[in-house]
Amino acid sequence: MPNALQVPTDDLTRILRMPTWVTSARPETPEDVAFLSGAALNHLHVVxxxxxxPQALLRDRLALRAAEACVAFSGRPERAGDLRDAVHLLRPGDLPGPGGETYLAWRRAVERPVSIKALGRALPTLEQGQIATWLDAGQGVPVGRAAMVLEAVFRAAPRAEVAALILAEAALSQALGWDHLVPLLAPGLKRADLRKQGDDLRLACHRAIIPSVIEAARHAADLARRAAHLKAVAPKLRAKGAVDAVEMFLTRDAVTPSALPLPDRAARRLCDRLVDLGAVRELSGRDTFRLYGV
Incomplete structure (x- = not known):
């Protein structure tokens, strides 16, 4: 999609805001639900x-929401903060645990343009031929195609929630003409929805899309504002490697100081400086093993 001209942040927030007739609607019929999900997706396409x-940052943050939903589907207690810790505080040679594996799968799924190879990287236990077969099960309009893929995966592997949802999201994004997977279904579906079939599953997907897209648009507006502020203060940073560090913050949901391309002490000072400037936030609430993000 072509790049738009830069506009003032306040004006941009109004442009990115979902219309109130979508956010306040209470659809009663399947036709109303499908119409509103289509309207929401059309708005997100513009966003x-x-x-x-910041596209990569938005996808990474939505991946965390999707992973949190999948972990809840499996009955595990981890929430967003736990999943961040499981991945970002992982030591070399350690395993991230089931929750961390789920988060890593979603992060890998959104990192690269949608392809069989990229999905195989996110879902390494699946053969690429099987991934292609399941994706081919989806036909028709975007949400219907995603529902068909979801149903096809669950028919063959009833407990493969993560794989089913990632592939359904990939089918949805491809059908909408998006280069990258944007997680929307997983955060909006309920556990009982995953066992539905046919028209019931398709309707559940339409229902899931509406609040998820509204939330994604809110995230996009918030991150656009925060990213603009980070870029504005970047020239004040004089540490060597600060430019690369800023780029990391603009593309990742969370960053540890040790991950930045600076010596440890300089990295911590840079993070503290960015917090003081209101450009990033400390996400963990801890005094040690801190995580920072836009």
Missing amino acids: LGRAEV
Whole structure:
């Protein structure tokens, strides 16, 4: 999609905001639900075309939401903060645990343009031929295609929630003409929805799309504003490696100081400086093993 001209942050927030007739609607019929999900997706399509929206950062943050939903589906207690810790505080040679594996799968799924190879990287236990077969099960309009893929995977592997949802999201994103997977279904579906079939599953997917897209658009507007502020204060940073560090913050949900391309002490000072400037936030609430993000 072509890049849009830069506009003032307040104006951009209004542009990215979902119309109130979508956010306040209470659809009663399947036709109403399908219409609103289509309207929401159309608005998000426009949002994702804005140059001001930090696309990689948005996808990484939505991946965390999707992973949290999948962990809840499996009955595990981890929440977003636990999943961040499981991945970002992982030591070399350690295993991230089931929750961390789920989060890593979603992060890998959104990192690269959608392809069989990229999905195989996110889901290494699946053969690429099997991934292609399941994706081919989806036909028709975007949400219907995603529901068909979801049903096909669950028919063959009833307990493969993560794989089923990632492939359904991939089918949805491809059908919408998006280069990258944007997680929308997983955060909006309920556990009982995953066992539905046919028209019932398709309707559940439409229902899931509406609140998820509204939330994704809110994230996009918030991150666009925060990213603009980070870029504005970046020239004040004089540490060697600060430019690369800023780029990491603009593309990742969370960053540890040790991951930055600076010596440990300089990295911690840079993070503290960015917090003081209101450009990033400390996400963990801890005094040690801190995580920072836009």
